[in-house]
Amino acid sequence: MEPISRRGPVTLATLTVAGRAAAAPPDVPDRTNPADLRGREPSRRRELTLGAGMSAGMGMRFTIDGKEFDHRRTDQAVRAGAMEEWTIRNTAPMDHPFHLHVWPMQVVEQDGAPVTEPTWRDVVNVPAGGQTVVRIAFDDFTGRTVYHCHILDHEDAGMMGVVEVT
Numbered sequence: 001m002e003p004i005s006r007r008g009p010v011t012l013a014t015l016t017v018a019g020r021a022a023a024a025p026p027d028v029p030d031r032t033n034p035a036d037l038r039g040r041e042p043s044r045r046r047e048l049t050l051g052a053g054m055s056a057g058m059g060m061r062f063t064i065d066g067k068e069f070d071h072r073r074t075d076q077a078v079r080a081g082a083m084e085e086w087t088i089r090n091t092a093p094m095d096h097p098f099h100l101h102v103w104p105m106q107v108v109e110q111d112g113a114p115v116t117e118p119t120w121r122d123v124v125n126v127p128a129g130g131q132t133v134v135r136i137a138f139d140d141f142t143g144r145t146v147y148h149c150h151i152l153d154h155e156d157a158g159m160m161g162v163v164e165v166t
């Protein structure tokens, strides 16, 4: 089969619109970043430790606070509306990109130094043998979700935990 680029334009979808046009465009937020959390005192501080080591059998074992992932366990119980500071330590000899579902993380300290610019991340790197400090406003949503290392092999080998916000 010929590549698409040599066959000219291709119709991917056809949109049919009906009804009257909207009277006014929908409101657009006047800012896209969440509020800077550095000026507030966190409701709670937690420490999470990312670890890696040899398992009793074959291969590597990847843990958070010494535990491999178990979906039945709640690792972090958080109050809805809380603003927390999480210090994520890494005792392993390799970096781990830490990802939290649902809520953005504001990075307040990276590699032992304060982060001066307001910086929000979906994934933060936690350097080998180092730590990263983030603040999280647990607003807008409640329920159970996960945080995990974003390296698929590490996540699959246990480096994931459950956070429940109620």
Ligand SMILES: [Cu+2]
Pocket (backbone or CB within 6 Å): 095, 096, 097, 149, 150, 151, 154, 155, 159
């Ligand atoms: Cu990892």
